[in-house]
Amino acid sequence: MRKDVEMNRQIQEAMLEVQDVVHRYGNVTALSHVSISAERGEFLTILGSSGSGKTTMLRVISGLETPTSVGKLRIDGQDVAGLPAAKRNCTTVFQNYALFPHMSVIENVAYGLRIRHMNPSDALREARRALAMVQLEAKAERGIRQLSGGERQRVALARAVVTKPAVLLLDEPLGALDERLRQDMQVELKDLQRSLGMTFVYITHSQEEALTMSDRVILMRHGSIVQSGRPLTLFDRPVSRFAADFMGYENILEGRLIARDQESGLIELPGGVQVRGMLAEGAFAPGDGIGLAIRAERIGPADADYPNSVPATVRSRIYRGKYTDVVVDTAAGALRLRSWHGSHAEAEDIARVGWKPADAVIFSRISE
Numbered sequence: 001m002r003k004d005v006e007m008n009r010q011i012q013e014a015m016l017e018v019q020d021v022v023h024r025y026g027n028v029t030a031l032s033h034v035s036i037s038a039e040r041g042e043f044l045t046i047l048g049s050s051g052s053g054k055t056t057m058l059r060v061i062s063g064l065e066t067p068t069s070v071g072k073l074r075i076d077g078q079d080v081a082g083l084p085a086a087k088r089n090c091t092t093v094f095q096n097y098a099l100f101p102h103m104s105v106i107e108n109v110a111y112g113l114r115i116r117h118m119n120p121s122d123a124l125r126e127a128r129r130a131l132a133m134v135q136l137e138a139k140a141e142r143g144i145r146q147l148s149g150g151e152r153q154r155v156a157l158a159r160a161v162v163t164k165p166a167v168l169l170l171d172e173p174l175g176a177l178d179e180r181l182r183q184d185m186q187v188e189l190k191d192l193q194r195s196l197g198m199t200f201v202y203i204t205h206s207q208e209e210a211l212t213m214s215d216r217v218i219l220m221r222h223g224s225i226v227q228s229g230r231p232l233t234l235f236d237r238p239v240s241r242f243a244a245d246f247m248g249y250e251n252i253l254e255g256r257l258i259a260r261d262q263e264s265g266l267i268e269l270p271g272g273v274q275v276r277g278m279l280a281e282g283a284f285a286p287g288d289g290i291g292l293a294i295r296a297e298r299i300g301p302a303d304a305d306y307p308n309s310v311p312a313t314v315r316s317r318i319y320r321g322k323y324t325d326v327v328v329d330t331a332a333g334a335l336r337l338r339s340w341h342g343s344h345a346e347a348e349d350i351a352r353v354g355w356k357p358a359d360a361v362i363f364s365r366i367s368e
């Protein structure tokens, strides 16, 4: 086989395959026929609010939970459905780190190798290498209690990657860190994952975290997948009201599709307002009821000849330091605008507002 063909085959290879998993706790359905897969070296994020089933999915993969039913559960090509957690080629990094407080940093990292019967000097050498990767070599001999939250998180990461699992599962690992450190750690984590070429399955309820680090995002709600795709697709093309709301769209309107071409549609909003937007993935036909999502920062004061512009009167203005939030009333309903400091919407009288067709997303699943 040619080298590039072989490499391509390896990149495409699924390291994790979960097919049609159902899990119930009593009468609560935590996972309802969910299928996910991750390729070798992929950073896959499962995103969702509290109770959407993220942790359950991770526990099913790692073997901490036996699912009610599952079609297929494979890690690195191996069927693991019947294997206990300890025999599965994956490791979990937990939010509370689960480090051993009575051991030093390096002993914590070497622990996983020692229980796999690696000889002590090799285990320490490997542990030191892993600590160097997370820039903690200098603190190898310290006790866990002498570390900051961010440092503990790095030790937990080093301890997880040192055993070279086929898949690393991360359960909200940055949840306990403050905002600034969390942002720094997002970059570090992504760099580490890329340099190791390891498959990461990461769960979070933070859309910012998901968009920053992932190659692909799976958005979950009530135990089902709402949408999956590249971060930009979720950000720019939400497929339902829930997805648009979760992705932070401040304006969600309902209307009717009048006409469509390949990528865009003409819609009518309440009050007879006709505007254009881009079609998200989904089934659309003229006459269908649809939703329209527009971010507040993409709407601004506009002249009459601007595309998608509507007469407006200002209802309120709230100055928020870096930006001003403006609410205007239009025939299609109230719209929220966000104008960054220094731009004209801050003070100026607004007679019309408008937005580019490319900044308006039309989705078909309005009731979800």
Ligand SMILES: Nc1ncnc2c1ncn2[C@@H]1O[C@H](COP(=O)(O)OP(=O)(O)OP(=O)(O)O)[C@@H](O)[C@H]1O
Pocket: 025, 026, 028, 029, 030, 048, 049, 050, 051, 052, 053, 054, 055, 056, 057, 205
């Ligand atoms: N041990 C359990 N017994 C009963 N119900 C449970 C149990 N664990 C989870 N659940 C329920 O299953 C559903 C999914 O929970 P899960 O912990 O997987 O969600 P999650 O998305 O990880 O939420 P969070 O972000 O809060 O951790 C929720 O309705 C939850 O209340």
